[in-house]
Amino acid sequence: MKTIITRSISKAASFIKNGEVVAFPTETVYGLGADCFNGSAVEKIFRLKGRAKDNPLIVHVYSKKDIKLLASEISIVARKLIEKFFPGPLTVILKKNYIVPDLVTADLDTIAIRMPSMKLSREFINKCGVPIAAPSANLSGSPSSVHWKHVLDDFKDKIPCILVGPVVKYGIESTVIDCSVDPPVLLRPGVITFEQLRKIDRRISLKLSGRIKSPGMKYKHYAPQAKVIIYNSKSYITDYKNSAYIGLDRPREKFGKICICSSLTEYAARIFKFFRDCDYRAYKRIYVQAVDERGLGLAIMNRIKKASSE
Ligand code: TXA
Ligand code: MG
Numbered sequence: 001m002k003t004i005i006t007r008s009i010s011k012a013a014s015f016i017k018n019g020e021v022v023a024f025p026t027e028t029v030y031g032l033g034a035d036c037f038n039g040s041a042v043e044k045i046f047r048l049k050g051r052a053k054d055n056p057l058i059v060h061v062y063s064k065k066d067i068k069l070l071a072s073e074i075s076i077v078a079r080k081l082i083e084k085f086f087p088g089p090l091t092v093i094l095k096k097n098y099i100v101p102d103l104v105t106a107d108l109d110t111i112a113i114r115m116p117s118m119k120l121s122r123e124f125i126n127k128c129g130v131p132i133a134a135p136s137a138n139l140s141g142s143p144s145s146v147h148w149k150h151v152l153d154d155f156k157d158k159i160p161c162i163l164v165g166p167v168v169k170y171g172i173e174s175t176v177i178d179c180s181v182d183p184p185v186l187l188r189p190g191v192i193t194f195e196q197l198r199k200i201d202r203r204i205s206l207k208l209s210g211r212i213k214s215p216g217m218k219y220k221h222y223a224p225q226a227k228v229i230i231y232n233s234k235s236y237i238t239d240y241k242n243s244a245y246i247g248l249d250r251p252r253e254k255f256g257k258i259c260i261c262s263s264l265t266e267y268a269a270r271i272f273k274f275f276r277d278c279d280y281r282a283y284k285r286i287y288v289q290a291v292d293e294r295g296l297g298l299a300i301m302n303r304i305k306k307a308s309s310e
Helices: 009-017 039-049 065-070 076-085 119-128 148-155 194-200 264-280 296-308
Strands: 004-006 022-024 031-035 058-060 071-073 090-096 110-114 132-134 161-163 175-178 185-188 227-231 243-247 257-260 285-289
Touching (some): 004 009, 009 031, 009 161, 022 119, 022 148, 031 039, 039 132, 065 071, 065 090, 065 110, 076 194, 119 132, 148 161, 148 264, 227 296, 257 264, 264 296
Parallel strands (some): 022 161, 227 285, 243 257, 243 285
Antiparallel strands (some): 022 031, 031 132, 058 132, 071 090, 090 110, 175 185
């Protein structure tokens, strides 16, 4: 199969209508999408990514009306969160409706729903005419794709179509909050911060470890081929030539490749691309500077920790 790279929304949507998978951009990262009601199309996503069947997918909707189709119960807090943050980089987990195939939700009685804000993603989902089940468009375990070329690296000639869009705005994945329980629980930190969520409901808590509610969080994630090492002021580095560095502050060492970010927003936007660039140039180690786990820093540290875990 030859992968078609296109800017045409209707061309990309025609593959979805034929039960195929299509990679498409969102404001966070690229997604690998299929018609959420077509079990065999969704099956292809799992196969292509090498994704465990116990790791459910996010369903992407065009309009808020579609949420009622997919979810059986929307709590008051969930309503407030949807009102405030949809469309945008927030995924809410709700009790699911029976029409959604169990494969999409990994046999859970809940469903993850997101409404992207990127105009192109919305037009694409609208053109498909169905909600789109989509995980991030990368091989399981690898860094998420923030450019169509990354998607091509992972899925060249394995998927029929990549919808090309503008540069993604955020570069890390959406915040995932479980609203099927009361009070809601933050399962994956992301662009919408814990502090922003707590302004909607002070009772919202954080659960990033312990008994794992978000099945995806137990797997190694976001990791390049190079070894990722968390860097702080006490780090002692010997072989810096074969190593790369990314962070907010200029390091003391003369690393082979250095990326200094001027803000947390830029750090988040650049980190996955940096990981992939380091792999193209065969760096052995990537030192990533630790940041305070506040605001967007919580999401950045979450990704760095997963990428550096053995
Ligand atoms: O920004 C994003 O969220 C991107 C774009 C493409 O929308 N998508 C994305 O999908 O990051 P994925 O599959 O890489 O991550 C989805 C996360 C996983 O950790 C998964 O376990 C969790 O959401 N999840 C999905 N459905 C769930 C559910 N019903 N209950 C708990 N966690 C769920
Ligand atoms: Mg992912």
